[in-house]
């Protein structure tokens with residue numbers, strides 16, 4: 001049973017997961033949130049899964065010292081690499097990944113059961129969406145496509161403009177040609193380009209944002225979420241706190257956010273300031 005006053009930790013490799021944080025905050029504003037991103041090791045999606053697991057478990061060890069009510073892995077790649085391992089060591093702290101909520105939403109809305117998934121290279125390699133979709137809907141036909149260029153564009157704030165539009169169109173055209181009616185944005189950075197995706201895909205496919213779906217069904221995993229009041233938001237990073245704060249401020253102008261510096265020391269995450 002969750003105790004009041006304990007924070008919810010939201011993790012991503014970079015700034016992409018701030019969209020999930022924003023959605024969770026909109027639904028449960030009374031919670032205290034601590035966003036942690038491992039910018040030093042970004043991008044996770046280009047790394048071997050075993051290395052991503054080691055990094056995420058290092059972050060989790062630090063996160064558990066904060067006595068969280070839950071840990072949400074907003075990163076699809078870290079979910080693919082480490083969700084089971086994280087649950088094995090988190091004790092009574094629920095660890096929530098973004099992949100399952102995204103899968104459940106996709107199988108709910110698809111009519112023709114032809115589902116496309118855009119991911120990082122590592123998530124693609126893990127097969128987590130392919131296997132999860134088939135487990136949830138045995139008749140699902142799944143097409144996956146890794147889109148590392150979109151990760152780089154989104155992390156650098158290039159979420160609009162002709163170059164990003166062309167990159168999105170390039171990624172989705174093969175899937176749309178296969179007549180998918182549902183497209184999972186299986187990387188936390190892709191929802192930052194939601195406007196371009198909506199324009200390029202139009203009404204040909206439902207767009208699924210696993211982060212949004214996770215925020216919506218969070219009460220399935222975490223008891224006693226505060227829908228009233230105003231909690232706090234802290235942004236901790238192994239990279240540059242000012243940079244994360246700047247992106248955070250673009251998403252919420254009216255929320256006070258406290259930045260903080262984390263660092264890796266001998267394989268462990270420590271707080272610097």
Ligand code: DGL
Pocket residue numbers: 012013014016042043044045046074075076077078120123151186187188189
């Ligand atoms: N956060 C990662 C994900 O959702 C994408 C960025 C990265 O490659 O680290 O898969």
